[in-house]
Amino acid sequence: MGQLNSSSVSTVEPAEHGYFTTRFESILSWAQKYSLFMYPFVTACCGMEFMAVSSPRYDFSRFGSEAPRFSPRQSDLLWVVGTISQRQAPILKRIFEQMAEPRWVLAFGTCASSGGFYDNYATIAGIDKIIPCDIYVPGCPPRPEAVLDGLMLLQDKIQSGDRRPAIVKPRSDPATDQSLGLVQLRRPSQA
Amino acid sequence: MSKLLIELVRNEFSDAVTASHSERGDETVVIKAASWLSLGQFLRDDPACDMALLVDLTAVDFPDQNPRFEVVAHLASLTRGHRLRVKAKVGQRDASRAEIDSWSGLWGSANWAERECFDMFGIIFKGHPDLRRILLYPEFVGHPLRRDYPAQKIQPLVPFREVDNIDKLPPFGPTEGMSFGRQTHDQWQKLNQPDDDL
Numbered sequence: 001m002g003q004l005n006s007s008s009v010s011t012v013e014p015a016e017h018g019y020f021t022t023r024f025e026s027i028l029s030w031a032q033k034y035s036l037f038m039y040p041f042v043t044a045c046c047g048m049e050f051m052a053v054s055s056p057r058y059d060f061s062r063f064g065s066e067a068p069r070f071s072p073r074q075s076d077l078l079w080v081v082g083t084i085s086q087r088q089a090p091i092l093k094r095i096f097e098q099m100a101e102p103r104w105v106l107a108f109g110t111c112a113s114s115g116g117f118y119d120n121y122a123t124i125a126g127i128d129k130i131i132p133c134d135i136y137v138p139g140c141p142p143r144p145e146a147v148l149d150g151l152m153l154l155q156d157k158i159q160s161g162d163r164r165p166a167i168v169k170p171r172s173d174p175a176t177d178q179s180l181g182l183v184q185l186r187r188p189s190q191a
Numbered sequence: 192m193s194k195l196l197i198e199l200v201r202n203e204f205s206d207a208v209t210a211s212h213s214e215r216g217d218e219t220v221v222i223k224a225a226s227w228l229s230l231g232q233f234l235r236d237d238p239a240c241d242m243a244l245l246v247d248l249t250a251v252d253f254p255d256q257n258p259r260f261e262v263v264a265h266l267a268s269l270t271r272g273h274r275l276r277v278k279a280k281v282g283q284r285d286a287s288r289a290e291i292d293s294w295s296g297l298w299g300s301a302n303w304a305e306r307e308c309f310d311m312f313g314i315i316f317k318g319h320p321d322l323r324r325i326l327l328y329p330e331f332v333g334h335p336l337r338r339d340y341p342a343q344k345i346q347p348l349v350p351f352r353e354v355d356n357i358d359k360l361p362p363f364g365p366t367e368g369m370s371f372g373r374q375t376h377d378q379w380q381k382l383n384q385p386d387d388d389l
Contacts, residue, residue, distance in 0.1 A: 086328070086345065086348055087348065089347065089349040090349050120335075121344060121346070124347075128352070129347075129352065130349050130352060131352070
């Protein structure tokens with residue numbers, strides 16, 4: 001660069017500095033997926049695992065989702081971490097409605113995804129009964145690796161503009177993967 | 192030592208105690224509901240009892256018995272180290288007249304315990320300063336730990352979303368569960384592919 005006076009300002013020469021073209025939606029979603037301001041809605045024991053993911057050992061700030069915003073109006077991603085009871089449902093719905101578009105929802109753990117084993121009068125059988133959910137992370141609680149998988153899955157979906165819900169798959173099935181050394185959990189199929 | 196405690200209670204409330212037993216350090220006294228308050232007063236204030244700690248207060252529902260409910264309280268003495276379980280049977284078989292005196296004037300911990308008991312079983316604690324639901328919401332109808340409360344019945348505060356197949360939103364199916372549960376992962380792989388039509 002030349003000196004900062006008006007006489008020395010010149011246009012950038014492509015041959016010297018290089019450039020690339022992109023689509024507007026592409027670079028916008030690229031920016032969105034690496035600056036996910038999160039709202040942690042932490043209600044239960046999954047919060048321990050959430051702390052593990054956010055602490056330096058697993059460190060999801062590597063993925064640009066570091067800053068928590070405890071105002072839903074400033075948040076992009078709603079982390080629903082833990083069991084949601086019927087009594088909490090109005091709170092969760094209101095938080096979701098206060099978030100500005102575009103907004104994403106991640107169901108952290110089995111309880112948030114489907115109610116888990118809380119099949120009773122007090123518990124919502126999955127937050128998708130009341131708010132649309134983008135990513136489901138199974139596990140009770142999920143391993144931090146599974147949560148990072150979910151975060152990367154969400155980033156892929158933001159980049160591709162796909163708003164359909166998705167689930168984090170286990171990297172291997174503990175019921176059938178003999179290398180894990182676990183017992184045979186699943187009965188042979190009736191085929 | 193605790194057998195001594197049962198004797199104390201039996202001597203004091205000879206006509207109100209309907210049963211008692213002592214099983215491996217587990218002492219129980221069953222008493223008529225009318226003597227509930229005076230029994231609590233006695234157990235707390237008598238120097239030989241000195242039950243300063245109300246550990247728990249709850250109820251059990253026996254829908255085929257009359258009286259139907261059994262109010263159960265666990266007491267402990269910090270100075271003497273003995274424990275006692277006290278029971279009283281209340282309520283008709285149709286759950287009416289499920290009333291008993293409140294212990295909230297004797298032990299502070301009875302306040303919330305009795306509110307929970309009211310919330311879950313619908314037992315009225317007479318003399319309670321603030322008898323309303325403690326865990327569930329005021330809009331809830333019924334008492335969920337009664338045996339005749341339907342196991343599947345939910346009372347949502349927020350109406351569920353109007354989406355097709357709300358009971359089995361993708362990627363979950365009717366057999367949703369743990370990740371290594373009843374579904375095969377090939378289905379999920381298919382669901383996550385972008386050109387798959389949900």
